Amino acid sequence: MKKHNFSAGPCILPQEVLKKASDSILNFNGEDLSLIEISHRSKSFVEVMDKAINLVKELLHLPKGYAVLFLQGGASMQFLMTAYNLMKVDGKAAYLDTGTWSSKALKEAKLFGEVDVLASSKDKGYNYIPKNYTVPSDANYMHVTSNNTIFGTQLKAFPKTDGLLVCDMSSDIFSRKIDFTQFDLIYAGAQKNMGPAGATLVIVKDEILGKTGRQIPSMLDYQVHIGKDSMFNTPPVFAVYTSMLTLQWLNDLGGISAIEKRNEEKAALLYAEIDSNPAFVGFAAKEDRSLMNITFNLTEQSNQEKFDKLCNEAGINGLKGHRSVGGYRASMYNALPLESVQVLVNEMKKI
Amino acid sequence: MKKHNFSAGPCILPQEVLKKASDSILNFNGEDLSLIEISHRSKSFVEVMDKAINLVKELLHLPKGYAVLFLQGGASMQFLMTAYNLMKVDGKAAYLDTGTWSSKALKEAKLFGEVDVLASSKDKGYNYIPKNYTVPSDANYMHVTSNNTIFGTQLKAFPKTDGLLVCDMSSDIFSRKIDFTQFDLIYAGAQKNMGPAGATLVIVKDEILGKTGRQIPSMLDYQVHIGKDSMFNTPPVFAVYTSMLTLQWLNDLGGISAIEKRNEEKAALLYAEIDSNPAFVGFAAKEDRSLMNITFNLTEQSNQEKFDKLCNEAGINGLKGHRSVGGYRASMYNALPLESVQVLVNEMKKI
Numbered sequence: 041m042k043k044h045n046f047s048a049g050p051c052i053l054p055q056e057v058l059k060k061a062s063d064s065i066l067n068f069n070g071e072d073l074s075l076i077e078i079s080h081r082s083k084s085f086v087e088v089m090d091k092a093i094n095l096v097k098e099l100l101h102l103p104k105g106y107a108v109l110f111l112q113g114g115a116s117m118q119f120l121m122t123a124y125n126l127m128k129v130d131g132k133a134a135y136l137d138t139g140t141w142s143s144k145a146l147k148e149a150k151l152f153g154e155v156d157v158l159a160s161s162k163d164k165g166y167n168y169i170p171k172n173y174t175v176p177s178d179a180n181y182m183h184v185t186s187n188n189t190i191f192g193t194q195l196k197a198f199p200k201t202d203g204l205l206v207c208d209m210s211s212d213i214f215s216r217k218i219d220f221t222q223f224d225l226i227y228a229g230a231q232k233n234m235g236p237a238g239a240t241l242v243i244v245k246d247e248i249l250g251k252t253g254r255q256i257p258s259m260l261d262y263q264v265h266i267g268k269d270s271m272f273n274t275p276p277v278f279a280v281y282t283s284m285l286t287l288q289w290l291n292d293l294g295g296i297s298a299i300e301k302r303n304e305e306k307a308a309l310l311y312a313e314i315d316s317n318p319a320f321v322g323f324a325a326k327e328d329r330s331l332m333n334i335t336f337n338l339t340e341q342s343n344q345e346k347f348d349k350l351c352n353e354a355g356i357n358g359l360k361g362h363r364s365v366g367g368y369r370a371s372m373y374n375a376l377p378l379e380s381v382q383v384l385v386n387e388m389k390k391i
Numbered sequence: 392m393k394k395h396n397f398s399a400g401p402c403i404l405p406q407e408v409l410k411k412a413s414d415s416i417l418n419f420n421g422e423d424l425s426l427i428e429i430s431h432r433s434k435s436f437v438e439v440m441d442k443a444i445n446l447v448k449e450l451l452h453l454p455k456g457y458a459v460l461f462l463q464g465g466a467s468m469q470f471l472m473t474a475y476n477l478m479k480v481d482g483k484a485a486y487l488d489t490g491t492w493s494s495k496a497l498k499e500a501k502l503f504g505e506v507d508v509l510a511s512s513k514d515k516g517y518n519y520i521p522k523n524y525t526v527p528s529d530a531n532y533m534h535v536t537s538n539n540t541i542f543g544t545q546l547k548a549f550p551k552t553d554g555l556l557v558c559d560m561s562s563d564i565f566s567r568k569i570d571f572t573q574f575d576l577i578y579a580g581a582q583k584n585m586g587p588a589g590a591t592l593v594i595v596k597d598e599i600l601g602k603t604g605r606q607i608p609s610m611l612d613y614q615v616h617i618g619k620d621s622m623f624n625t626p627p628v629f630a631v632y633t634s635m636l637t638l639q640w641l642n643d644l645g646g647i648s649a650i651e652k653r654n655e656e657k658a659a660l661l662y663a664e665i666d667s668n669p670a671f672v673g674f675a676a677k678e679d680r681s682l683m684n685i686t687f688n689l690t691e692q693s694n695q696e697k698f699d700k701l702c703n704e705a706g707i708n709g710l711k712g713h714r715s716v717g718g719y720r721a722s723m724y725n726a727l728p729l730e731s732v733q734v735l736v737n738e739m740k741k742i
Contacts, residue, residue, distance in 0.1 A: 043423050047430050050628060058425050062416035065409055072394050074409050076587035076633070079398050079709060112463040112589065113610060116624035120608040148608050231625055236427035238463065238589045238627030257471040257499050259464060273467035274582055276589030277401060278629050282427070358430060 044380035047358030048189055048333060048371045049211065050231040057285040057375075061236075064281060075281055080274050088281050089270060095287035096241065099295055100220045107266045109242040110280050115141065115210045118227040118240060122206050123149040125262050126181045126225070129253045134158050134179040136199070139166040139188035140364065141208060146183070153180075165365070166191040168325035175201045180252075181224070187212035189232075190362040192335030192369065193328040198222055204248055212332050213241070214290060215374055216300045224248050232332070233374045235283030238276040290374065299374050306372045306381045307331040319343060319391040323365060337367030343391050350387040359384075395731035398709030399540055399684060399722040400562065401582040408636040408726075412587075415632060426632055431625050436632075440621060443635035447592065450638060450646055451571045458617045460593040461631050466492065466561045469578040469591060473557050474500040476613050477532045477576070480604045485509050485530040487550070490517040490539035491715065492559060497534070504531075516716070517542040519676035526552045531603075532575070538563035540583075541713040543686030543720065544679040549573055555599055563683045564592070565641060566725055567651045575599050583683070584725045586634030589627040641725065650725050657723045657732045658682040670694060670742040674716060688718030694742050701738040710735075 045052040068075035069084050078085060093108045102108070111117070122145075127133050131153045135146040137160035149155050156179060159170035166188060175182050181204035187194045189211040198205065204224040213228040220226065225244045231237040242262065249263050258264045258272065265272050290299060311329065314322045314336045323335035338344055351359055361367040370384060396403040419426035420435050429436060444459045453459070462468070473496075478484050482504045486497040488511035500506050507530060510521035517539060526533050532555035538545045540562040549556065555575040564579040571577065576595045582588040593613065600614050609615045609623065616623050641650060662680065665673045665687045674686035689695060702710055712718040721735060 041423055045424060045428055047428065050428055050431060050625065052428050053425065058416055058427075061427075062413045065413035065416065072392055073396060073708065074404065076409075076412075077396055077398065077401055077403050080401060080588065112465070112468070112627070114463070114624045117463070117610045120610060144609075148610075151606055151608055229625065236629050237431065237625045238630055255502055257502055258495075259468045259471060259499075273465045274401065274580065274588045276463070276627060276630065278587050279589055279627065357424065 041355050043355045043357050044383050045357050045376065046370045046372070046380070046384070048362070048369060049229075049373075050237050051358075051371055051373050052375045053235070053282070053286060054289045054375045057282060057289055060285050061278070061282045076278055080271065080277055085277060088284050089275065092280055092284035092287060093270070095284065095291055096243065099214060099287060099291060100243070102220060102243065105245055105247065107244055107246055107262075109244070109262065109265050110270045110275055110283070111240045111242055111265060112238065112276055114229045114237070114240055115208055115227060116144070118208070118242065119145040119148040120151070121260050121262070122181075122183065122225060122227065123152040124254065124256055124260050125249060125252065126204060126206065127153040127252060128180050131180040131252070132156060132176070132178060134175055134182045136170065136173070136182070136184045137162060138169055138185050138193060138195070139191050141188065141210070142183075142185040145185070145208060149183070167193065167323055169193050169195055169328040175199055175203070177202055179203055181206050183208070187330050187332050189333050189371070190365060192324040192330045192333045194330035194332065196328070212330070214287075214296060214299070215303055215332055217296055230279055230283050233286075235286050236279050239279035239283055302378065303331045303372065303374065306376065306378055307334065309378070309381050309385055310334050310370060310372070313385045313388050317388055317391070320388060323367065332371060332373060334370045334372065335361060335365055335367065337361070338391070347387070347391050350390055351384070354383050354387050356384055356387065392706050395705070395707045395734050396709055396727065397707065397721045397723065397731070397735070399713070399720060401588050402709075402722055402724050403726045404586065404633070404637060405640045405726045408633060408640055411636050412629070412633045427629055431622065431628055436628060439632050439635050440626065443631055443638060444621070446635065446638035446642055447594065450565060450642060451594070453571060453594065456596055456598065458595050458597055458613075460595070460613065460616050461621045461626055461634070462591045462593055462616060463589065463627055465580040465588070465591055466559055466578060467495070469559065469593065470496040470499040471502070472611050472613070473532075473534065473576060473578070474503040475605065475607055475611050476600060476603065477555060477557065478504040478603060479531050482531040482603070483507055483527070483529060485526055485533045487521065487524070487533075487535045488513060489520055489536050489544060489546070490542050492539065492561070493534075493536040496536070496559060500534070518544065518674055520544050520546055520679040526550055526554070528553055530554055532557050534559070538681050538683050540684050540722070541716060543675040543681045543684045545681035545683065547679070563681070565638075565647060565650070566654050566683055568647055581630055581634050586637050587630050590630035590634055653729065654682045654723065654725065657727065657729055658685065660729070660732050660736055661685050661721060661723070664736045664739050668739055668742070671739060674718065683723060685721045685723065686712060686716055686718065688712070689742070698738070698742055701741055702735070705734050705738050707735055707738065
């Protein structure tokens with residue numbers, strides 16, 4: 041039975057990527073060895089890493105001066121690494137609190153210095169993006185989360201700052217056109233639009249590093265990883281390879297402009313149903329709605345059993361909302377076809 | 392052509408594990424979804440994680456009181472995490488320096504307190520294991536590396552200490568019978584005897600944690616990971632699944648006693664050839680020879696071209712020694728069949 045995978049992450053990946061990834065486990069590159077049993081320093085794997093890094097630079101139109109890293113530990117490790125590498129001794133950082141992940145990020149930063157929470161939408165259960173705040177000029181950096189997976193909100197514009205701008209882009213990188221050069225550091229767990237869990241993308245301007253006065257353990261030091269081309273220690277070979285395949289797929293498709301168009305179409309279709317069908321109500325403020333994670337609920341909870349059954353019979357997977365919001369969440373990452381959204385909308389029409 | 396994979400890591404895994412891992416990328420558990428596109432909190436994946444943890448406990452005969460974690464970052468991340476979690480503020484730790492990895496481990500520990508290097512075999516290019524040293528009673532812990540992948544030496548006995556004993560067992564865990572309860576903390580990157588790169592096994596006695604007086608960032612805090620059953624953040628799903636399959640394979644085979652017998656046979660076969668064939672010479676001191684990584688060289692370098700050609704034609708892969716030792720290194724992890732060693736020995740006989 042064909043499944044329609046709306047999982048929030050780990051999430052759907054392109055079928056052709058899954059096929060190639062599966063093949064590589066048995067015989068990589070026609071070498072009669074598995075991808076996961078060859079040396080990460082072999083010519084074939086070094087080529088994979090180089091290709092992945094170059095695809096990131098190409099897809100995001102990154103100019104010289106940005107280093108691209110594939111690390112481990114997920115965005116959660118970046119919560120502390122960004123602070124460790126950028127917050128000066130006795131320094132201060134500014135955070136925008138737009139949800140669970142922002143909130144976890146700033147909690148870790150507090151171990152390294154003063155954290156100034158410029159604005160928070162916690163008062164309304166994180167259903168909007170705060171907009172009126174001033175970035176203090178003495179902050180070592182400003183940190184934002186571009187898309188809030190759990191609540192279904194997304195930053196449409198980013199703050200202007202005189203200092204450094206850091207962005208957790210885990211759940212919407214490679215999904216929409218943005219001027220990526222407005223950021224000094226971007227990080228993203230792979231497991232949404234890029235690949236399987238286990239790799240973390242970090243994009244960082246070389247020139248901002250090494251200025252904190254801190255001694256940083258090697259594995260947490262961006263400069264160490266840059267110096268070794270993401271091979272300071274054994275990289276997560278399979279996750280990097282599968283990410284490379286997904287980036288290649290996106291590039292072949294026409295890059296971010298092409299996927300943005302598709303993502304807008306998919307989101308428009310579902311939001312239109314939510315707004316026109318009295319059986320459903322959206323969670324996020326309209327102007328801040330995410331194109332990636334669409335949160336909604338039934339207006340009558342008595343319809344729940346019926347709707348869940350319909351979804352189940354239609355092969356819809358991963359629609360349950362996060363426990364902190366409840367209701368439903370349709371995650372519509374790059375690899376989700378429009379057809380799957382159409383199937384969901386058809387079931388919604390039956391309520 | 393059948394390959395004989397002597398890679399030092401990432402390294403050979405059982406064929407049946409590779410087959411199942413490959414299948415899971417297309418259709419996991421008969422669910423018509425890929426292993427890498429389902430939620431890590433789904434029932435099916437939580438079962439994988441539980442199974443992997445229980446297999447570790449069973450295979451190593453761990454009593455109650457030990458927590459088993461699957462983390463990210465490799466042994467290199469453990470170099471700093473062990474110190475962060477165990478070295479008291481203004482504390483001291485004792486290290487045995489038996490090679491590149493010990494040396495990297497103690498370098499990271501120095502950021503957290505005083506490091507007492509009890510003994511080192513650096514004077515002889517790390518070709519032996521130092522044995523005469525006293526563990527100071529005021530050390531917060533003692534750290535050893537059980538097997539030195541690069542140099543081909545292995546600890547046959549472990550120091551007795553009044554304090555905590557920590558072991559980097561990356562390259563020989565699950566390969567030989569040891570009383571694992573003599574350790575308070577064991578860590579190991581997965582990519583030798585356990586699975587693909589991208590997962591790291593940590594085994595730690597609960598009761599030793601939370602006693603340093605330090606505030607530890609969440610991702611570096613063993614107690615945080617224990618509290619969330621290795622799901623504090625998204626785990627490296629594919630690496631954990633493939634590790635579970637390998638542990639299952641080992642268990643079905645008869646566990647560590649059974650594999651130890653095979654590993655001894657394989658090592659005996661190759662060491663016998665090195666010792667009896669005047670064309671070759673071993674690198675490590677005989678009493679400290681590793682069963683996992685066998686380092687040797689040609690007595691006459693003029694034979695190199697001939698030997699390399701023979702190996703190549705026989706499908707032998709990954710035999711090149713590490714650049715810091717030179718010569719050859721045959722890594723003979725659990726999944727390497729005796730047949731591959733026989734093929735290598737046959738080629739050596741031609742020199």
